[in-house]
Amino acid sequence: MSLEKKIRNFLQGPRKGEAYELKSGLVSQYKHERKDAIQRVIQAMTLGKDVSSLFPDVLKNIATYDLEQKKLVYLYLMNYAKTHPELCILAVNTFVQDTEDPNPLIRALAIRTMGCIRVNKMVDYMEIPLQRTLKDENPYVRKTAAICVAKLFDLNPQVCIEFGFLDDLKNLVNDGNPMVISNALNSLYEINDLNKSKDLDILIINYDLIKNLLLVLNECTEWGRITVLKCLNDYNCNSAEEANLIIQRVIPQLQHINPAIVLSSIKTILKHNQLLQKASQDANLKKLSSPLISLISNPIPEAQYVGLKNIRIILEKYPDILSKELRVFFIKYSDPLYLKLEKLDIMIRLSNENNFNLLLNELKEYSMEFEPSLIKKSIKSIGLIAIKLPTSIIKCINLIIELIDNRGGELIINESINCLTTILRKYPGKNDLITLILPIISNNFKIDEATHESIMSYIWLMGEYPNYFTGLTKILSSLWENNFNEFNNEIKLIWLNSIIKINLNKNLNNEIYSNLLQKTLNEITENCDDIDLRDKAYIYWRLLSVNDEQLTDKIILHKLPPIDSVIKNFSPQILNELINELGTLSTIYGKPSSTFIEAPSNEIKQVTEEKEIKDENLLDFDDEEEEGGTTTKNENILDELSDLFTNNSKSETDDILNLFNEMNITQPSQPSQTSSQSSQPSNSKNIDDLLDLF
Amino acid sequence: MGQTFSFTNIFGKLFYTQKEIRILILGLDGAGKTTILYRLQMGEVVTTKPTIGFNVETLKYKNLTLNIWDLGGQTSIRPYWRCYYSNTAAVIFVVDSTDKDRIDIASKELHLMLKEEELLDSALLVFANKQDQPGALTAAEVSQALNLTELKDRSWSIVASSAIKGEGLTEGLDWLMDVIKDEQL
Numbered sequence: 001m002s003l004e005k006k007i008r009n010f011l012q013g014p015r016k017g018e019a020y021e022l023k024s025g026l027v028s029q030y031k032h033e034r035k036d037a038i039q040r041v042i043q044a045m046t047l048g049k050d051v052s053s054l055f056p057d058v059l060k061n062i063a064t065y066d067l068e069q070k071k072l073v074y075l076y077l078m079n080y081a082k083t084h085p086e087l088c089i090l091a092v093n094t095f096v097q098d099t100e101d102p103n104p105l106i107r108a109l110a111i112r113t114m115g116c117i118r119v120n121k122m123v124d125y126m127e128i129p130l131q132r133t134l135k136d137e138n139p140y141v142r143k144t145a146a147i148c149v150a151k152l153f154d155l156n157p158q159v160c161i162e163f164g165f166l167d168d169l170k171n172l173v174n175d176g177n178p179m180v181i182s183n184a185l186n187s188l189y190e191i192n193d194l195n196k197s198k199d200l201d202i203l204i205i206n207y208d209l210i211k212n213l214l215l216v217l218n219e220c221t222e223w224g225r226i227t228v229l230k231c232l233n234d235y236n237c238n239s240a241e242e243a244n245l246i247i248q249r250v251i252p253q254l255q256h257i258n259p260a261i262v263l264s265s266i267k268t269i270l271k272h273n274q275l276l277q278k279a280s281q282d283a284n285l286k287k288l289s290s291p292l293i294s295l296i297s298n299p300i301p302e303a304q305y306v307g308l309k310n311i312r313i314i315l316e317k318y319p320d321i322l323s324k325e326l327r328v329f330f331i332k333y334s335d336p337l338y339l340k341l342e343k344l345d346i347m348i349r350l351s352n353e354n355n356f357n358l359l360l361n362e363l364k365e366y367s368m369e370f371e372p373s374l375i376k377k378s379i380k381s382i383g384l385i386a387i388k389l390p391t392s393i394i395k396c397i398n399l400i401i402e403l404i405d406n407r408g409g410e411l412i413i414n415e416s417i418n419c420l421t422t423i424l425r426k427y428p429g430k431n432d433l434i435t436l437i438l439p440i441i442s443n444n445f446k447i448d449e450a451t452h453e454s455i456m457s458y459i460w461l462m463g464e465y466p467n468y469f470t471g472l473t474k475i476l477s478s479l480w481e482n483n484f485n486e487f488n489n490e491i492k493l494i495w496l497n498s499i500i501k502i503n504l505n506k507n508l509n510n511e512i513y514s515n516l517l518q519k520t521l522n523e524i525t526e527n528c529d530d531i532d533l534r535d536k537a538y539i540y541w542r543l544l545s546v547n548d549e550q551l552t553d554k555i556i557l558h559k560l561p562p563i564d565s566v567i568k569n570f571s572p573q574i575l576n577e578l579i580n581e582l583g584t585l586s587t588i589y590g591k592p593s594s595t596f597i598e599a600p601s602n603e604i605k606q607v608t609e610e611k612e613i614k615d616e617n618l619l620d621f622d623d624e625e626e627e628g629g630t631t632t633k634n635e636n637i638l639d640e641l642s643d644l645f646t647n648n649s650k651s652e653t654d655d656i657l658n659l660f661n662e663m664n665i666t667q668p669s670q671p672s673q674t675s676s677q678s679s680q681p682s683n684s685k686n687i688d689d690l691l692d693l694f
Numbered sequence: 695m696g697q698t699f700s701f702t703n704i705f706g707k708l709f710y711t712q713k714e715i716r717i718l719i720l721g722l723d724g725a726g727k728t729t730i731l732y733r734l735q736m737g738e739v740v741t742t743k744p745t746i747g748f749n750v751e752t753l754k755y756k757n758l759t760l761n762i763w764d765l766g767g768q769t770s771i772r773p774y775w776r777c778y779y780s781n782t783a784a785v786i787f788v789v790d791s792t793d794k795d796r797i798d799i800a801s802k803e804l805h806l807m808l809k810e811e812e813l814l815d816s817a818l819l820v821f822a823n824k825q826d827q828p829g830a831l832t833a834a835e836v837s838q839a840l841n842l843t844e845l846k847d848r849s850w851s852i853v854a855s856s857a858i859k860g861e862g863l864t865e866g867l868d869w870l871m872d873v874i875k876d877e878q879l
């Protein structure tokens with residue numbers, strides 16, 4: 001469409017209705033009618049109505065001495081510039097004039113609006129106004145112009161660099177005014193993220209800058225402080241003195257009411273703390289505990305949640321930092337469920353020999369609550385404590401028994417079975433535990449009310465400890481007759497393992513077992529749709545027909561090593577990345593930002609004196625990755641894998657994966673002992689099984 | 695929605711606001727439009743930059759409130775002139791009388807504009823500007839170059855002017871006021 005035609009189209013506009021009324025108001029010969037119309041247009045705009053068709057007529061009202069009206073027209077312009085890019089040029093004259101206005105408010109408003117009009121044509125006209133406002137005598141105007149540079153860079157990096165705006169912006173980092181400094185920093189960071197060219201120096205952090213930032217930190221606005229803290233965090237100190245100075249200046253920020261500032265401060269302190277002597281490190285860490293607790297005293301539950309997510313990461317790196325603060329995390333009746341679950345997670349991490357009694361009492365109460373996921377997680381947590389703290393084990397088991405006796409019900413029983421089975425995986429073959437646990441399970445397991453997981457636990461236990469079951473033949477025959485066909489492949493796999501183990505058990509000699517084995521092998525090899533499962537049945541079959549007792553014992557009856565802690569942890573590399581991204585979205589996702597946003601092509605540059613020591617370059621993960629060797633890489637791959645599966649829409653797999661993510665207990669027959677592998681889907685699990693066995 | 699502001703409306707109508715008469719100043723870039731606008735408004739010669747967009751000023755002239763729009767004359771902006779045509783009482787067309795090379799273009803733009811339906815009733819005042827410069831075409835020569843005599847059914851006039859010296863401007867405006875005041879009030 002030709003320009004002329006376009007313009008004619010705009011001019012036609014509506015002939016009646018509200019839009020028409022507004023349009024005639026906007027071009028009225030009476031001043032007050034025009035203003036009235038503008039107010040109504042803005043009102044409609046804020047209500048979400050599309051009033052973009054009025055663009056040319058609203059624009060006519062931009063050149064006015066009425067500040068209120070000007071603000072409204074600017075507001076409109078920012079909102080709709082994209083709908084009429086070619087008309088924006090008509091506003092240029094006014095913008096340019098306004099950036100020379102005696103009133104700094106108008107100057108700032110003009111440059112701000114100009115920057116927010118993301119229309120390419122505008123770029124050509126920004127030179128003079130932006131140059132002028134970046135050097136304005138008024139700091140309010142300068143700080144506004146500073147942000148504008150990043151917006152221009154986004155539209156057209158070339159122009160931004162050629163006209164020297166980037167250099168002007170760099171100079172503003174040394175401005176006398178804190179707001180200007182923090183905005184300039186912010187803008188430079190933004191440009192750094194936008195930048196695609198490898199050889200452009202954007203933000204150079206040196207000690208002089210740091211010293212200056214430390215001076216202004218206290219005078220900055222809240223957002224400004226966060227930016228300044230980010231920069232302080234990005235700096236790599238050359239000496240313990242530098243680190244100490246930064247830490248001492250940042251410590252007062254820990255008292256700030258804004259949790260984002262508290263988190264940024266904690267992050268900065270944690271980073272530079274590593275350069276200090278052990279004693280000072282510990283002293284500084286102590287100072288972090290009450291700010292951390294302040295995060296969860298926030299009245300807004302969402303803010304508490306963010307606090308908890310960050311605490312969870314910090315705790316993993318510094319487990320002792322809140323060791324005396326368990327009570328703070330006790331669940332409040334009024335907490336939303338997501339807070340309750342998150343708090344449980346933290347409490348488990350804080351559990352130790354001294355406080356587990358207290359914690360178990362709490363868990364008992366939570367298990368009597370009504371939200372199923374809270375009950376489930378509470379029971380799981382009891383198991384986690386038993387595994388983490390061997391001295392607690394009898395107490396934990398007794399608590400579970402108590403729960404079953406006092407409350408019972410499908411949910412509690414199924415979860416308890418899983419939990420007890422996991423405890424046995426940690427302490428395999430301990431007679432006293434087995435005799436304590438197995439009767440509870442066989443007394444309470446009801447196939448009709450069982451979940452997949454509890455069925456798996458149950459069948460696995462029969463294979464592992466057949467002697468402790470009374471009436472095993474009956475139980476097995478009944479399961480075969482009535483339930484086997486409804487089992488999913490995972491349960492069938494465990495059934496296959498267990499039935500073979502029972503047959504190889506020299507104390508159990510019964511035709512029923514060998515019959516069941518034969519039927520199982522027949523059924524799976526003939527009718528099973530899962531290749532891995534079928535293959536596994538074939539292999540067992542072959543193995544049995546070879547009749548080499550030693551070999552079968554070695555492969556099938558091989559005892560698994562006890563499981564380790566089942567509390568989910570990050571790999572060390574990921575943990576370091578997350579620690580460095582405290583207070584950002586990464587902590588909520590539990591993933592480094594590089595996994596969900598594109599990394600800037602440029603690292604923030606730093607000019608350091610010669611004495612820089614490479615090992616202390618804590619920011620540089622690329623280096624670490626190279627040095628870290630295979631383990632880190634492996635974990636990376638696994639992490640990616642589990643990412644893949646988190647997106648898996650098959651709900652069944654999802655559920656199971658979630659279970660594994662929370663706690664690796666639900667698949668007892670899983671012979672592979674590395675907990676990280678359990679997040680693979682069943683198919684590859686089977687392959688793993690085989691590989692491990694051979 | 696209109697209710698909210700109706701009080702101001704009545705109040706404004708009664709006491710403050712007068713009906714404004716819309717006047718457009720058009721012409722090629724560099725003709726002196728912006729200089730004329732501010733000379734009329736402030737009585738001073740201002741330093742101008744090319745007008746990317748427009749200026750608008752309100753001024754009282756002989757008890758009338760004039761709303762004078764000075765639109766940029768660059769080739770790139772001329773297509774947007776038409777955005778401003780509606781409700782226009784008069785057009786002041788400014789010609790740089792020393793710019794003989796572009797007077798044909800000026801003529802073409804003038805006639806193109808006058809063909810627009812929205813401007814059929816508008817009066818036309820032409821300033822043959824920059825008369826203070828040596829070699830400037832006279833008003834009669836400009837009139838001829840612009841083919842003004844061809845204009846039918848329109849009140850028009852051409853006045854020799856110098857925005858810098860302030861000559862001819864009030865004379866032209868006086869004529870314009872005479873023509874339009876009957877229609878507007």
Ligand SMILES: Nc1nc2c(ncn2[C@@H]2O[C@H](COP(=O)(O)OP(=O)(O)O)[C@@H](O)[C@H]2O)c(=O)[nH]1
Nearest residue numbers: 723724725726727728729742823824856857858
């Ligand atoms: N000598 C002379 N120069 C003028 C006159 N009017 C305007 N100018 C100059 O012509 C240039 C362009 O004027 P300007 O008002 O910006 O023209 P516009 O583009 O039509 O708005 C400026 O340098 C003015 O000083 C005039 O009457 N005489």
Ligand SMILES: [Mg+2]
Nearest residue numbers: 727728744745
């Ligand atoms: Mg001009």
